[in-house]
Amino acid sequence: MDDNEKRLVDELLAASLRHYAGGEPPSGLEGRVLAGVRARQEAARRRTAWAWAVGIAAAAAVVTLLVIAWPRHQPAPMPLTAKAPASLSAPAVTKITAPVQPTVARLSHRPAQPMRVDTRPQQFPTPRPLSEQEKLLLLYAQALRGSSAAPAPEANQDSEHDLEIPPISITAIKIEPLAPVGSGDDK
Amino acid sequence: MAAMGQVILSQALLSADAKDREFEAAVRDHARYVYRVAQAVLRNHHDAEDAVQESFLRFLRQQRSRAEIRNPRAWLARTAWRVALDRRRQTVAVSLEEAVGVVSTLRAAGASAEEVAAHNQMLALVERLIASLPRDLRDPLTLSTVEELTSAEIGEVLGIPEGSVRERVSRARSVLSEKLAGWLEKSHGR
Numbered sequence: 475m476d477d478n479e480k481r482l483v484d485e486l487l488a489a490s491l492r493h494y495a496g497g498e499p500p501s502g503l504e505g506r507v508l509a510g511v512r513a514r515q516e517a518a519r520r521r522t523a524w525a526w527a528v529g530i531a532a533a534a535a536v537v538t539l540l541v542i543a544w545p546r547h548q549p550a551p552m553p554l555t556a557k558a559p560a561s562l563s564a565p566a567v568t569k570i571t572a573p574v575q576p577t578v579a580r581l582s583h584r585p586a587q588p589m590r591v592d593t594r595p596q597q598f599p600t601p602r603p604l605s606e607q608e609k610l611l612l613l614y615a616q617a618l619r620g621s622s623a624a625p626a627p628e629a630n631q632d633s634e635h636d637l638e639i640p641p642i643s644i645t646a647i648k649i650e651p652l653a654p655v656g657s658g659d660d661k
Numbered sequence: 662m663a664a665m666g667q668v669i670l671s672q673a674l675l676s677a678d679a680k681d682r683e684f685e686a687a688v689r690d691h692a693r694y695v696y697r698v699a700q701a702v703l704r705n706h707h708d709a710e711d712a713v714q715e716s717f718l719r720f721l722r723q724q725r726s727r728a729e730i731r732n733p734r735a736w737l738a739r740t741a742w743r744v745a746l747d748r749r750r751q752t753v754a755v756s757l758e759e760a761v762g763v764v765s766t767l768r769a770a771g772a773s774a775e776e777v778a779a780h781n782q783m784l785a786l787v788e789r790l791i792a793s794l795p796r797d798l799r800d801p802l803t804l805s806t807v808e809e810l811t812s813a814e815i816g817e818v819l820g821i822p823e824g825s826v827r828e829r830v831s832r833a834r835s836v837l838s839e840k841l842a843g844w845l846e847k848s849h850g851r
Contacts, residue, residue: 482768483845487787490783494701503692511721
């Protein structure tokens with residue numbers, strides 16, 4: 475290939491490479507790019523909002539399910555106790571509580587709670603010794619009862635007299651022998 | 662407290678507004694340039710325009726993420742180059758023999774180099790020849806066809822020194838010239 479031919483090929487190549495990148499971009503490119511970018515951005519924003527909404531709804535559902543399915547706290551069973559009757563004339567009460575239930579399997583993962591001991595007294599309100607005022611009041615009441623109780627025996631005697639019942643006299647019942655009425659005449 | 666909230670809100674709105682204006686300015690200033698970079702790789706108007714939109718969308722996200730873009734022009738060229746490479750499809754295969762035959766006919770008819778170069782068959786021929794180059798020569802040569810890109814910018818896009826860009830472009834042109842001459846000579850000899 476001579477120099478002239480080589481030069482022509484180089485020119486052809488240079489011109490081809492100039493055309494290679496393409497001519498002027500079509501008019502309105504900037505407007506289309508702006509509109510396209512904004513539309514795609516808006517679509518992406520909507521997708522993100524939906525993703526958040528779905529995520530929050532799923533989290534709420536999971537929390538609700540956990541709350542529903544989580545085992546509730548059950549009070550520890552009371553021990554079966556039978557205490558001696560209280561000293562102050564309280565009626566003997568035998569406290570019967572629910573029988574001790576075996577530990578529920580689903581609570582087995584919880585730490586065992588100590589058994590509670592019932593220390594409450596059998597009588598309510600709790601009996602206690604009389605105070606000084608109560609003792610004085612009691613003495614006063616007894617003294618008052620003693621003075622008003624003196625004529626009681628007389629009254630009792632009077633009432634006994636009033637109630638004296640005279641001896642009962644019962645007249646003997648006389649029964650006449652039965653006489654046949656008109657027995658022979660009728661015949 | 663309320664006044665402070667209003668100040669913060671107004672500053673945020675102003676900032677968003679300023680970023681919108683900055684983005685619009687970037688589109689006005691660089692859209693055509695970004696388009697040429699994409700077009701050099703994709704060789705298709707619609708694909709190139711899609712690549713431009715994708716590049717500016719990434720630019721906007723980068724702006725919103727408060728990451729600093731020191732040189733928007735270089736950043737956009739690099740992004741457009743990567744987007745275009747991801748989207749590049751196999752071009753319709755053109756018969757080299759047919760293309761060379763048309764080019765030889767045009768030359769024999771006395772058409773100027775510019776007239777021949779503008780012909781679709783010649784463009785297809787050059788495209789095939791460039792595609793046959795090794796990648797380290799093909800990429801600098803492809804970017805060098807975009808007139809607005811300097812050697813320094815090509816180097817920034819490809820991550821190689823400016824001197825290497827010049828050297829590789831020169832080598833690529835030399836290889837292309839030899840191949841083109843060989844094809845034309847072969848066609849002339851038939």
